[in-house]
Amino acid sequence: MSQCFYMPVKVIYGPHCVAENAALFAGFGKKALIVTSPSSAKNGALQEVTEALSSQGIAWGVFDRCENNPSLEMTDCLGEFARQDKYDFVIGIGGGSAMDSAKAASVLAVNDYPAAKLFENRFPHAPLPLIEVPTTAGTGSEVTYNAVITIDGGRNKKSFGTPVTHAKLAFLDARYTETLPMRLTRYTALDALAHAIEGFLSCKATPAGSMVAKEVFRIFAKNHGALCGDSLTPAVRQELLLNAMYAGIVIAQERTIAVHSLSYPLTAMRGVQHGLAVSLPMASFLEICYSGAKEKIDELLGILGLTELGQFRGYIGRLMDDKNTYTRAEVEEFVSIAGQGAIGRNNPVTLTLDDVRNIYLTSLALSD
């Protein structure tokens, strides 16, 4: 069975990369729709992007009401906004939520249908060209074509996307991540690690994806100590931003496996930040998979500088601080929401619903 490597996004990275490459915007048209969240006004990204657009004589409109874990309702509002004017291209500025919403906007601007239809992955009119500017170092959404929307009245998440929803261009300037609190910086770094681990362990893993995944492990390990501390140097932040992009390349090839599914109800129902939510079940997931993926998990542990799997929980635990407790009844609900999705993924071993339940029970702090 043949395999594929495809990552068509042009990635430009380094401090001041937006200003240095302002001329590139001119190739996309005369009017940009900027999709972002209120916080992007504070980290400098929105200002630098609009300065670059001004320098090229490009007009813009701003939708800055992106919420974390975008809902169908918000995505419908965004679609209406995007169709109110004639935009030539879309610029997403923010974390995964804003960048994913920008993907939705690029489709909905030219396809007048409800956001719920995005999941059908049929785009009669080709999405507008998309540029992504991440302001967190975690999601890798700038190099994947998928976008996640919260569904079921806030109980689960679902994704849409095909190769045509890839961005054309991404600007990675870690200066925009400097205002992010350390807690969120740790969670986003964990999110990138989870992407790489899941892609690496997927039974659809490819040589090219695995090469990149192992680089993600190396860079994560190199910066683990710094992430445990109180602040990061600009160089470390730039490396972490690059690492999140690499991890995005991995899931763009292999997709995520059970862990991402398991995380969705934690985020949708209890508001657990995404990077934390994918990290909570990771140690138990690796333990359950160890029998079927010993060689790969040992390779991962070796790169992280760990000598046995038992150390992994503490290793990532130092970056996590989930204050929540969960009832057994809630766990049952998580299993019912995420279980089928989790066991249907390309996991390295066959999982059962009992495995899923055990992963939750051994990963979460129970209150009963």
Add this chain to the structure above:
Amino acid sequence: MSQCFYMPVKVIYGPHCVAENAALFAGFGKKALIVTSPSSAKNGALQEVTEALSSQGIAWGVFDRCENNPSLEMTDCLGEFARQDKYDFVIGIGGGSAMDSAKAASVLAVNDYPAAKLFENRFPHAPLPLIEVPTTAGTGSEVTYNAVITIDGGRNKKSFGTPVTHAKLAFLDARYTETLPMRLTRYTALDALAHAIEGFLSCKATPAGSMVAKEVFRIFAKNHGALCGDSLTPAVRQELLLNAMYAGIVIAQERTIAVHSLSYPLTAMRGVQHGLAVSLPMASFLEICYSGAKEKIDELLGILGLTELGQFRGYIGRLMDDKNTYTRAEVEEFVSIAGQGAIGRNNPVTLTLDDVRNIYLTSLALSD
């Protein structure tokens, strides 16, 4: 200064990948121009590609007169051939020469000008979509946008290309490399190694390019013993083909440095096979660069399993067998042809023409 990672070619790899993905051809149109050399009839690639085209109801024309190290004259013939019919897309099948010629054909089919104008990199009509099918594991041309043509009456080489001459798609099936003699298999593997070393040592090296370069070193080192032997397993051949593509990704980001320049007159004037020609000067080049690039060269040596630079000459020497001898007068001519080009590249140390002369004198077997 910002950096860039861009590799838009969709790469599909594995045994029988052409047949398994025949439907992909249908997206490119109704008539294909196949650009290849006579040998592709023997390795099965031409037959499998035309079977795939037939299965999709796509017609084709074949230009099978590609020569090694294509000249301007041959490229002009190819251009005329390409304009004689209305083709929708181009398929290059072969080693670097055929794949580079296919890039020329994709431009010349829709731009009626002499091949010599290619070097201006102005393509008033967008090149036809291009698909590349390598049948050697060395050049990486399937993922770079550059193409090399022999100029100056056969004394030197020059390249053209911009991002629009990138292929859309590449099929990597190592079964097509099985008819390649071991000697050429070794040379092409050395070519890939040279691409990775040059990109890694370039003063324009980027983190993403260096990540891939180090993977090339790892895969080369893993298969060095097998390359010294008499035959290769299909799995090793597939890995070497993937490695050549990786090395192509490296030079697509960083470009080659002095060593490629130094090789050009060896090939153009003495017919030294390209992979051999880039490998002959490599050890001396590394020795001259060592003072300015110690850390990187030590990292390269470490991955290759060597403890000191002095071992490198023997390590790649086991894969080389240049039977030529050269006069000092010839060396002077090589210096005059390639010297300025070599010292003007992004080398890790500043080279002089004396350095260039010394590299040639310490790398070639002299007859006087």
